[in-house]
Amino acid sequence: MSKILVIEDESAIRRVLVKILSEENETYSVEDAEDGLKGLEAIKKNDYDLVLCDIKMPKMDGVEVLEAARKIKPEIPFIMISGHGDLDTAVNTMRMGAFDYISKPPDLNRLLTTVRNALDRKELVVENTILKKKVSKNYQMIGESDEISMIKDMIEKVAPTDARVLITGSNGTGKELVAHWLHEKSPRSKAPFIEVNCAAIPSELIESELFGHVKGAFTSAIKDRAGKFEAANKGTIFLDEIGDMSLSAQAKVLRALQESKISRVGTDKDIKVDVRVIAATNKDLKKEISEGNFREDLYHRLAVILIKVPALNDRRDDIPLLIAYFSDKIAHEHGTAKKVFSEKAISLLKGYDWTGNIRELRNVVERLIILGGQEVTEEDVKLFASK
Numbered sequence: 001m002s003k004i005l006v007i008e009d010e011s012a013i014r015r016v017l018v019k020i021l022s023e024e025n026e027t028y029s030v031e032d033a034e035d036g037l038k039g040l041e042a043i044k045k046n047d048y049d050l051v052l053c054d055i056k057m058p059k060m061d062g063v064e065v066l067e068a069a070r071k072i073k074p075e076i077p078f079i080m081i082s083g084h085g086d087l088d089t090a091v092n093t094m095r096m097g098a099f100d101y102i103s104k105p106p107d108l109n110r111l112l113t114t115v116r117n118a119l120d121r122k123e124l125v126v127e128n129t130i131l132k133k134k135v136s137k138n139y140q141m142i143g144e145s146d147e148i149s150m151i152k153d154m155i156e157k158v159a160p161t162d163a164r165v166l167i168t169g170s171n172g173t174g175k176e177l178v179a180h181w182l183h184e185k186s187p188r189s190k191a192p193f194i195e196v197n198c199a200a201i202p203s204e205l206i207e208s209e210l211f212g213h214v215k216g217a218f219t220s221a222i223k224d225r226a227g228k229f230e231a232a233n234k235g236t237i238f239l240d241e242i243g244d245m246s247l248s249a250q251a252k253v254l255r256a257l258q259e260s261k262i263s264r265v266g267t268d269k270d271i272k273v274d275v276r277v278i279a280a281t282n283k284d285l286k287k288e289i290s291e292g293n294f295r296e297d298l299y300h301r302l303a304v305i306l307i308k309v310p311a312l313n314d315r316r317d318d319i320p321l322l323i324a325y326f327s328d329k330i331a332h333e334h335g336t337a338k339k340v341f342s343e344k345a346i347s348l349l350k351g352y353d354w355t356g357n358i359r360e361l362r363n364v365v366e367r368l369i370i371l372g373g374q375e376v377t378e379e380d381v382k383l384f385a386s387k
Contacts, residue, residue: 002119003046006032007039007053007065008081013104017052017081017111024112036060043069043076050118052102054081055089063093070097074190075125077118081106094272097234116224124231125192141177142325143318147310151178158305159185164257166302167280169309172359175280176240178307182278183236191235194228198249199241206249208265211256217266229262229273236276242302243283243294250295253277257301277302312354312361319350322358326365339369344378349385 004021008014014032021030031046033039037059043051051069055062066078080101082090090101099118102111141152158165159182167175176195183193201209208217212227228237239245245253256262257277261270279302288294312319323341331338341349345368354360364385372380 001027001029002049003029004031004050004052004115005039005042005046005048006030007036007051007057007062008032009035009054009057013054013081013106017106020106020108020111021115036062036065040065040068043073047073048076049122050077050079050115052079052081052115055086055093056083063089063096066093066096066098075122077122079114079118113224117226117230120224120226121230121233124194124226124228140325141174141181142321143315144321145310145315145318147315148318151307151309154305154307155181155185158182158307160187162276163304164276164302165278165305165307166285166299167278167307167309168285169280169282170311170357171282172357173309173311174358175282175309176238178309179236179238179240179278179280183238183276186236186276188235188276192232193236193238194232195238195240196228197240199244203246203249206246207252210249211252211262211264213265214267217264221266224264227262227264229256229275230271232275233273234275236278239277239279241281242279243281243285243288247293247295250298254295254298254301257298312357316350319361320346322361323349323365326362327369330366330369334369336369339372339374339376341368341376342378345376345381348378348381352385 002025006014006017006021008017011034014034018030018032021028031042033042036053036057039051039053040060042048053062053065062080066080069076069078074097077099078093078097080090080093080098081104082101083104087103093101099121100114102114141148155178165179165182167178169175179195180193183189196210198206208221208225208227210227210229212225212230213221214224215221239253252262256273256275260273260275262273263270285294285299289296289299323346327341328338349361349364356363367384368376368380371384
C-alpha cells in the first residue's frame, strides 16, 4: 500500500485532494497536514511514499518543507501544489529535487497521472537503493598491473565530472565494475545507479524499458510506467552492451543526450532528465558504424572519454591477487574456511589462456575450492581446471 501525505493549508483543497486520492485507488493510504510545520513533523515520524505539498503556507512554506525533508529523507518524491503566482517558484523547486508540480485548482487527470508517475519512480529508486547496497561490496577493482593502475588513475580524474564515458573490452573483463566505480566516486553517488543490459532486452521492448510508456501504448501497457532514464534522474544510467541497441532506440538516446529530454512510448510529452550516461560494449563500434548498425553521431556523443579494459591475458601479474580475492569471497559465500593455493598451482593458472577473462577465472577458482584439497595444488589444477 502506498502511503501519501497531503500538506495544504486551504481546508477545501486539502479535503478534495484526500478524497480524490483515497477514492482513486484503494491501495493509497492518504494522510493530511494543515501547515508546513505539522507536515514536516509527520515526515520525520512516518515513512511516506509520496508528499503533495502546497508552496504558500503559514509558519513554514513548501520550499522550506522540501528543503528540510530532502536532508532527512531524500528518497521521498515531492509534488508541489502551486497557485497562479507561484509557477516560477514551483519550477525552482524541481531544481531542488521536487518530482513535479500541479496548479490550483488541480486538474483530475493531471493530478492522478503525476501521482502514479511519482510512485512508480519511488519504487524504482527504492529497488535500486537495495540493489546498490548489495552490489557495492561486490565491485572491487583488484590488481596492481600497469594497465589497471592506469584505469584507476583515469577514474579518479573522470568520476568527479559529468563527462560521458564509453567502456570497451571483451566479455568478462569487468566493464560493469569500471562503471560502478565511476558512479560511486562521483558527486552523484548518493543518487540512483541504473543498469540496463541492452543485449538482454528484446528490440521491440528496449524503448519502453529505457523511456517508459503510457497506458495503452501497446497491448500489455495496462498503466503508465516510468522508464530507466527517469529512474536514474540525478544519478547515472549504465547502458551495457550498447552495440546491441536498435537504431530507433539509438535515435531516442541521442535526443536524451542532446536535449536532456525523453518522452515515453505512446506520447510526445517531454520529460526533463538529469542523467549521466556511461556506456559499454564488447563490439568494435567503428566497424558497426561502417556497416550501418550504429549511429556515428551517437558514438561521438558517448565517447567523450574512452576507457579500454584489458583482457586478463594482458594483465597476468594480477592473477595471484585475483585468486586470493575470489578464494576469500567464495569461502565466505559457501560458509567454509578459506583455501590456500600453492605457488605451483598459481603459476600454472597464470600460464593459462583466459579467453573468458576474469569471469572465467572466478568460475575456475570456485571449482577448485569445491573439488580441491585443503591446499589447492598443481595436481588439483590439472585435474579440475584443465583447459
